[in-house]
Amino acid sequence: MSQQILPFYLVCDESSSMMGGPIDAINKSLPVLHQEIGSNPVVADKTRFALISFNHQAQVLLPLSDLSIVSSVPSLTASGGTDYEVAFNLLYDTISQDVAKLKADGHQVLRPAVFFLTDGQPNPNNWVAAYQRLTDPAWGLRPNILAFGFGEADSAIIQQVATVLGFVADGSLGPAGALQEFAQSLIQSIVSSGTSADANGGMSLSAPEKVSGFRTVPADVV
Amino acid sequence: MILRRSEPGPEQDATTDHDGRPDHDEPISRPDPGVEPVSTQALGTQTEIPPRERGAEPQPAVAAEPVGVPEEPPSPQPPVFQAPPEYGKPHERAGKPRGIPEIGRAAPDMVVDGADFRTLTVRGASLRGDDHRYSGTTRQDSMGLWTLRHPWEGEVLLACVADGVGSQPLSHRGSELACRLLRAEVEPYVADLLDVGERSRRDEAARQLIERVALRMRGDIQDFGTDPRTLSTTLVVALVELTSVEAPRNCFVFGVGDSTALLLRDGAFRGLWTDKHGDGAISDSRTDALPGHVGSVATAEARLGGDDALVICTDGLANPMRGEEVEEHLVRQWSSRPVPGLLEFAWQLSFRAKSYGDDRTAVCVWGR
Incomplete structure (x- = not known):
């Protein structure tokens, strides 16, 4: 049966600096997200959710899923470095495969939305080239990206990664508190993206304007 | 949902009733996801509205008591409504009308x-x-x-x-x-x-x-x-x-x-x-x-x-x-x-x- 689907990707930094409070805060929030999205018929039937984690490697922890039928969401484990290049490349490949599969199944696919969460500065490598490939206007599947930085994240890099809006922790909350606010804004965004119809009654990414504990930074024009 | 014929008689098409309406043993607006379908289509498949016979007299929904009289006559089955078709197994709570809109000149449902x-x-x-x-x-x-x-x-x-x-x-x-x-x-x-x-x-x-x-x-x-x-x-x-x-x-x-x-x-x-x-x-x-x-x-x-x-x-x-x-x-x-x-x-x-x-x-x- 053909459906109209808005895919969400949470791409989460799990480098060693996330150990302790930050990773615990994310792991506590994922079951809440699972519960809130999965029990809301308006949202659950139209959104799909995927979890990608990265440090010096990147992996799909939860493939693009209907949260109303998955039994649980995997948790993150902190270790290693911060390599954006592998994250963006995996995201590119995953979105390509997911959209191709959804289209092959006859679904109407809306532009994917990415929540990108990081606490550090990326390893110096070719991540900018990988990012440009992911957000190339000529690539039909390029996602909308909301970027969240906390801890030591460089606000200029957050601004560079975001295509819609960036958010940088302003220090008013500890890392765990900031990540709880992040998780809440993620849930709110998914819910309102699924429920607030756009121009043709379909869906598009509904971005938070402000997130408590974070400073909003405009996205660089891609 | 379970289809039940309201009266004994010749075999009828599984979806066609004498008065053009299907009979069910319970009013269904939503199938119970915990109940296995017994004799009709599963969720996610289409159900066909039965063809109507214009001019046909509606038949009573309650079975006439047969001669020979069972000790406990069958309880009356009220005519019930067949839910519209479903495709792709929508969420079990999809479409519940959870409120009357609180705005000026709201349109009726x-x-x-x-x-x-x-x-x-x-x-x-x-x-x-x-x-x-x-x-x-x-x-x-x-x-x-x-x-x-x-x-x-x-x-x-x-x-x-x-x-x-x-x-x-x-x-x-x-x-x-x-x-x-x-x-x-x-x-x-x-x-x-x-x-x-x-x-x-x-x-x-x-x-x-x-x-x-x-x-x-x-x-x-x-x-x-x-x-x-x-x-x-x-x-x-x-x-x-x-x-x-x-x-x-x-x-x-x-x-x-x-x-x-x-x-x-x-x-x-x-x-x-x-x-x-x-x-x-x-x-x-x-x-x-x-x-x-x-x-x-x-x-x-x-x-x-x-x-x-x-x-x-x-x-x-x-x-x-x-x-x-x-x-x-x-x-x-x-x-x-x-x-x-x-x-x-x-x-x-x-x-x-x-x-x-x-x-x-x-x-x-x-x-x-």
């Missing part, structure tokens, strides 16, 4: 309308989408049916559907206003709109009428003290001659935005103009809308034959119809004779398809 003319039959329904039902917010689609005096002889059917743009707070008023103002402004344009000899004249009349409606909307919006965009709506209009006894009948259809016009002929729907969503990898959700962004006015001529049906609809129907199951089911329902009754038409339009929670409005005109 649904409107059903229609008429059996001597040479045509028209049915229309505008249904609140499952998303609006669940959130307790109002239907934003509107529709209208009227007959007008034909410029030369007889009458003309005027039908319209309008889809209030989902993100705008007063678009339910906008769609209703667009339909009402169309009716108020249409008559001076009818002769040109029905002029089969001059396509350019028809197109120009359509554009002028749409712009006139947009102008009137902007004027009325001043009374609201609000930004015209808050009333944004699509509008699709069909004019069909009621005069001709011999098929085919002269039709003219035009519209603004992503609502659609289709012709059902020879067992297939054909779009009367190009689908503006396109076939790209990512669905495009932008649309032109009255009163602020009229954009291009799509127009189409059609000759409605005796076996044809002309459909104008909002994307709450057009989007799920991209799925073959839904499309094929509607082809069967709307190609068969007799034309569905008013409530039957609304029932047919009430199918539930996973992820499609938008308001759904359609007007169908059959050439018979």
Whole structure:
């Protein structure tokens, strides 16, 4: 049966600096997200959710899923470095495969939305080239990206990664508190993206304007 | 759900009852997901409304007590309602109407309308989408049916559907206003709109009428003290001659935005103009809308034959119809004779398809 689907990707930094409070805060929030999205018929039937984690490697922890039928969401484990290049490349490949599969199944696919969460500065490598490939206007599947930085994240890099809006922790909350606010804004965004119809009654990414504990930074024009 | 025959007797088709209605042992608006289907289709498959036998006397739903008398006679089974078809296993709580909208001039959950003319039959329904039902917010689609005096002889059917743009707070008023103002402004344009000899004249009349409606909307919006965009709506209009006894009948259809016009002929729907969503990898959700962004006015001529049906609809129907199951089911329902009754038409339009929670409005005109 053909459906109209808005895919969400949470791409989460799990480098060693996330150990302790930050990773615990994310792991506590994922079951809440699972519960809130999965029990809301308006949202659950139209959104799909995927979890990608990265440090010096990147992996799909939860493939693009209907949260109303998955039994649980995997948790993150902190270790290693911060390599954006592998994250963006995996995201590119995953979105390509997911959209191709959804289209092959006859679904109407809306532009994917990415929540990108990081606490550090990326390893110096070719991540900018990988990012440009992911957000190339000529690539039909390029996602909308909301970027969240906390801890030591460089606000200029957050601004560079975001295509819609960036958010940088302003220090008013500890890392765990900031990540709880992040998780809440993620849930709110998914819910309102699924429920607030756009121009043709379909869906598009509904971005938070402000997130408590974070400073909003405009996205660089891609 | 479990089908149970209400009386003993000859074997009947699994979905056809003596009075044209299926019997069930419980009132079903939603199947219980925890219960295995026993003798009918599982969730996610389509169920067929049984064909009706016009003129057949309704039979009592309670079985007559047979001779020989069992000690405990069967308890009376009230006639029950068969839920509309479901596709793709929607969420078990999809479409629960969880509240009455708390806004001024909220539209009722649904409107059903229609008429059996001597040479045509028209049915229309505008249904609140499952998303609006669940959130307790109002239907934003509107529709209208009227007959007008034909410029030369007889009458003309005027039908319209309008889809209030989902993100705008007063678009339910906008769609209703667009339909009402169309009716108020249409008559001076009818002769040109029905002029089969001059396509350019028809197109120009359509554009002028749409712009006139947009102008009137902007004027009325001043009374609201609000930004015209808050009333944004699509509008699709069909004019069909009621005069001709011999098929085919002269039709003219035009519209603004992503609502659609289709012709059902020879067992297939054909779009009367190009689908503006396109076939790209990512669905495009932008649309032109009255009163602020009229954009291009799509127009189409059609000759409605005796076996044809002309459909104008909002994307709450057009989007799920991209799925073959839904499309094929509607082809069967709307190609068969007799034309569905008013409530039957609304029932047919009430199918539930996973992820499609938008308001759904359609007007169908059959050439018979």
